[in-house]
Amino acid sequence: MTVAVNPTQTGEPVFYLADEHPHPEGYSTSLGFWIYLMSDCLIFAMLFAAFGVLGANYAAGPAPKDLFDLNLVAVNTSMLLLSSITYGFAMLTMQQNKIAQTQMWLLITGLFGVAFISIELTEFAHMIHEGATPQRSAFLSAFFTLVGTHGLHVSCGLIWLVTLMVQVWRFGLIEANRRRLMCLSMFWHFLDVVWIGVFTFVYLLGVLR
């Protein structure tokens, strides 16, 4: 780097970088956010590995076949899939600067997300009611940790979604809000990708076992 010295009247030297080229605000946000998502991916990989190792240790307790209702899981999966496509529509209307339509698609996405979380909590409550609590067996500990962490991510995404709807309502589709909506879009679609692993490895292969 080159440093130029420019003496002022007070005699104090002033330093500045001669080859400084200011980056526009948020210029590397999406790459940074992608790397955050990859770190999240590693968290889920560890939880999947734990489930893979412990998933067959029922400790004479209930097995996936006794607990999982695949019809409910299919409904849950479709909620998350539908929320993915509606978020896609929100991004498309955002690019066309249609604030009201963007807000509407964000709201619909949020409602699908709430439906997903509600179904999941109902499933958990039902399992716990039947005595299939996280401390019942290694399988259930791993199950609740993995699926619960995913649910927690979706819940955080919902809080983020509501926050951004307020931001868009107050300030419109300004550059910063577009950037934030794009980050949430990556987060939301990424959670859908993780759910593919959950419904395949936890539910479908569990019932198959």
Place this chain on the structure above:
Amino acid sequence: MNTDTHAAHADGHHHDDGHAHGTFSTYMLGFVLSVVLTAIPFWLVMSGALPSKQITALVIMAFAVVQIVVHMIYFLHMSPKSENGWSMMALIFTIVMVAIALSGSLWVMNHLNSNMMPIHEMTGMK
């Protein structure tokens, strides 16, 4: 803030994010593909259409891999060009780490389990 200032701003220096954005048709294509790729594994397991469990397991895992790739392309807009290739580099690095962690854990723990002395043999040794 009105939208005109934003448009002028965006034209001034086009730095969007180097991120490919989807269109209505790519989003719909991704959605239809993922519905099909979700429905078939669920149907296979719930109906037991395939004769053996091993084959069913392999088929639904293959469907999961394909669906993950579909989501990556149509929803997350992954391409070798996005972010000058850096996001693809990060993805490949993560996939390598995930593969090592998953296969390593499963392999080690499976061997540990199979080398453990079964409980009934231990009681028989008394």
